[in-house]
Amino acid sequence: MSTVEPPLRPEGIEETGIEKGMLLRLLAKWMTIREISTPSQLADDIKLSVSVVIPLLEELISLGLVESRGLAGQEMSSEIRYALTMQGGRWAAAAFEQSQYIGPAPVSLDAFCARIEEQRIIGEHVDRDTLASSLLDASAGVARRAVRQAHRTDPEQDRKAGFDPAATA
Numbered sequence: 063m064s065t066v067e068p069p070l071r072p073e074g075i076e077e078t079g080i081e082k083g084m085l086l087r088l089l090a091k092w093m094t095i096r097e098i099s100t101p102s103q104l105a106d107d108i109k110l111s112v113s114v115v116i117p118l119l120e121e122l123i124s125l126g127l128v129e130s131r132g133l134a135g136q137e138m139s140s141e142i143r144y145a146l147t148m149q150g151g152r153w154a155a156a157a158f159e160q161s162q163y164i165g166p167a168p169v170s171l172d173a174f175c176a177r178i179e180e181q182r183i184i185g186e187h188v189d190r191d192t193l194a195s196s197l198l199d200a201s202a203g204v205a206r207r208a209v210r211q212a213h214r215t216d217p218e219q220d221r222k223a224g225f226d227p228a229a230t231a
Contacts, residue, residue, distance in 0.1 A: 069177065071111045078114065079170025082121070085110075087157035089118050090127065091164050093146050094154040100134050100141040109166035119144055127153050 072078045075085065085108075092107045093099050101119060105112045122128035127150030133140040146154055169177075 069173070071109075071114075073111055073113050075114055075117055078110065078167060079173050080167060082118075085114075085118055085167060086121060087154075087160070088164070088167060089115070090122065090146065090150060090154035091157055093128065093144065094151065094158070095164065098131055098143045098145045100143055102141060107166075122150065126150070 075082055078085065088108055089104060092104055096103065096107075101112045101115045104119075105115045108115070119128060123130075123144075127147055128144050129147050131143040131145050134143050
């Protein structure tokens, strides 16, 4: 059996295969929840690299939707914190009205299809008899559990009635 390597994180907006506007709206929605965010927090939220998040933040800043709020810590190497402007808050609210989804950035359909193709099972054959037997075994176990629950009997009574509780566990 071969192993499929996990996909690499895209390092640029174009590599995501997702429309930039969708990524901007997703980022703005996360910023609504976080109020003040650093690029690394946002990258963790949308499960993309910081090298994707920073150009998105720069775009939101140029549109007047996001502003910087200073360093996250005392050290000069600290990340800059960002927050939505009033206009950005309205824009994010409109994005929430369009779609309430908030979570990792989606993958493109092309990337999804390629991944499915990589993970497909090759060389396996299931014949009708094997499938029927498996389904019969599974349905018999479900039926036994349903009967036991319906009658609220204990396992000892089940054994006396011919049911094997161990077979349905």
